[in-house]
Amino acid sequence: MQLSLGELAQRLGAELIGDADVVIRGVNTLKDATATDVSFLANASYRRQLSDSNAGAVIVGAKEAAEVKGAALIVANPYLSFALVTQMFDNRPQPVHGVHPSVVVAASATLGADVSIAANVVIGEHCVIGDGCEIGANTVIGDHCVLGRDCLLRANVTLYHDVVLGDRVQIHSGAVIGADGFGFAPDKGRWHKIAQLGGVRIGNDVDIGANTCVDRGALADTVIEDNVILDNLIQIGHNVRLGEGSAMAANVGVAGSTTIGKHCTVSGGAGIAGHLTLADGVHVAAMTTISKSITESGAYATGTAQMPLNEWRRSATRFRQLDSMAKRLQQLEKSHEGKA
């Protein structure tokens, strides 16, 4: 893959300050880029690296263009343009088109045009696989699943039955979509399973990370709206609804029947209890526990800040005494007022 700076500027809709004939062969950070690399400045804290970078060209906003040593590609949103450039230089091996002879496809399944289905994939009854889909080796797709156009399922993905994906959905290895929600009725000290009769509906342009789980609904479906992005090792419980454009980092858990609004972000390791509603534009800090619904957009947190272990022990001991401390403080205040 190579592109002249002129072509690159054209594809990005960028203003080029520099030689349009220079050839670009890769993308790299300001620090590591060489004369055949394009780099980018999307975070002001790297701005002082501009003058030292050996990059053949740098994608920048108009304000920083003068500080670029080599060629500058001036755009409105440098981070977006960087994303587009990584897609141009994507080095992911291209799949072999067609269906590998080891694939097991049910007779009633329908495969679209231009699909690539790798070794040992298993596709169940009545599945519909859209045009241009790519399915990695050893992935299993249950009965009655529908994949839209240009979906990309990597190796070792599992879709249970009745999972519907929109277009351009990407699912990473080890992800499990449609496993039973965690529903059991207790009776006389024993748990009785509630069969999970709903499915999973996933919109367009959704990205699901490795080993992430999205459970099927108990009665209605679990729903992930368009353009939701989920990192690895996330748990999405049954009948959760994730609003359009929301993003979750790794190790997050969302318990059953919770609805999360549009354009929310949940940082790594956070946990959100069940049967809650989070408004649009809520941002949950890393490792935070959300146990009540949130009606106002904004950022929320729980926990404490890092301390050396010995100091932490003292604070943690006092935390147990907090109610007593508060009451004693009130007592002193009263007594002080009495005297004043």
Add this chain to the structure above:
Amino acid sequence: MQLSLGELAQRLGAELIGDADVVIRGVNTLKDATATDVSFLANASYRRQLSDSNAGAVIVGAKEAAEVKGAALIVANPYLSFALVTQMFDNRPQPVHGVHPSVVVAASATLGADVSIAANVVIGEHCVIGDGCEIGANTVIGDHCVLGRDCLLRANVTLYHDVVLGDRVQIHSGAVIGADGFGFAPDKGRWHKIAQLGGVRIGNDVDIGANTCVDRGALADTVIEDNVILDNLIQIGHNVRLGEGSAMAANVGVAGSTTIGKHCTVSGGAGIAGHLTLADGVHVAAMTTISKSITESGAYATGTAQMPLNEWRRSATRFRQLDSMAKRLQQLEKSHEGKA
């Protein structure tokens, strides 16, 4: 699937108030149910939906029966009856009986009657697969495993060697049972692996969620007793013992050699340190850290409650000063006493 209300009442042991000939074709919530659906009231907070529900019949306790608009099915434990009804209306695709030609079964393995073994399953030497077991596509079962009757392993499950399951055990996709416990001896700045010589023993009626890990024991076995239910993405360390009827929600971790009593519940994201003992009937709140043994049944928690991020920052700063605050409070109290 369809049932008359009369049949349904009989199967549930319910008292029917209504027309026994009405035909029920599905299960749904009070809000979404139609005239051919049965619904249920198990949670008092939905009680006011009774009068608006279009459900053909509602499973209720005796107290709420008069408020049901359509037919009422009166039972002692409506949630349990709901669970039984979901099982009656379970729409999970039924497996093809027999062994798919792509399955690789070791010569010394024994398969019971009426098993269903899907494509690309691999079964190791000396395994015994009980009658009526169903094993999903691409699942791998190591040597010397024993599955009781009517176990259900979904697609892409992994059992290492020497894993013993009771009857009616269900294991979801991506779960890994019997991987090595995390045991290493440090010496001169290097880690030396402790081979994990134990296995895993799982009782009857156990349910294990997607991508959950249960490690094999170091010397003795890791043990999960009857009717334990585990949600997704849970880590059970080596030589843990989980007591009968205990339940854990997603993202929980239990470190090695901890024993958890019977009928405990652990909410999502909680972590339990190693070498602890938790009594029967302990309930651990979501995202809680348990670092000491618990001898009394009851509920336990750690952490703080959610706050807007800016307010949280102030509390978190003060948390670091708590020990100093406590001492200053004592000082003031002393000084106040001196004056009083």
Add this chain to the structure above:
Amino acid sequence: MQLSLGELAQRLGAELIGDADVVIRGVNTLKDATATDVSFLANASYRRQLSDSNAGAVIVGAKEAAEVKGAALIVANPYLSFALVTQMFDNRPQPVHGVHPSVVVAASATLGADVSIAANVVIGEHCVIGDGCEIGANTVIGDHCVLGRDCLLRANVTLYHDVVLGDRVQIHSGAVIGADGFGFAPDKGRWHKIAQLGGVRIGNDVDIGANTCVDRGALADTVIEDNVILDNLIQIGHNVRLGEGSAMAANVGVAGSTTIGKHCTVSGGAGIAGHLTLADGVHVAAMTTISKSITESGAYATGTAQMPLNEWRRSATRFRQLDSMAKRLQQLEKSHEGKA
């Protein structure tokens, strides 16, 4: 497997006090060992079990040797010697050498001598599999991967393309190495994917647990240095670097571009934010949130200590009032000083 005590002493470099001809057939704890078992004392809290143990021999330090009832194997580091003994008595089923007929190997891949490749494994183009490697059933290895000598990949592992492993790397089932890092550029309310162009480089003697994820780098590689040990269900983000000999327990998450020093330990459930640097020899307590870089070795923690739920609620309520409490305390102090 059996060894005379004389042979065992020789292999461990131990001083034997007892009969060299006694035959040892297994390893067990002090409590459960019988006359044909070797046991060990590595933790002082089990010392009083020495006098009751029926073990045929016990591995101990010189100080405790006199308390051993049976034979004693005196060594400098009993826990290390125990590790070596477990390796001698390892009962893991040995793989069938060679390549199972169901394996799909790309024509351009190279397999070393003495490899064992189990059923349904898929190996991509240009892969190089080192001598003595063992690959478990249904594992998928993407294009351009390199495995050093004597690597052990268990069943259902996924390696994406451009993953390089050193020698003696062990990867457990469900682990996913090289999935896309979580990189997206926001623009006008939509997420645009940043193609992840880097790979993953893993050193020698690394152990990676079940369902653990190590993401590929965005531009440069994600790097795991020699002798790092990772437990199950861990998330390692893109461009993370883990220093030599560091260890992480289950459910830990490390966000992108963080560098962790050598010989660090991270306990279970901890989360480490992105773009941080942790010095060598840092120890992170269980369930801790690290949100700032750490320049000094030592132990760090966040959170609070376990409490009965009702007491915890009171402390948690007061935590929200902490800033106000601190200010009121200052006010009282000022007012008190004014009077003193």
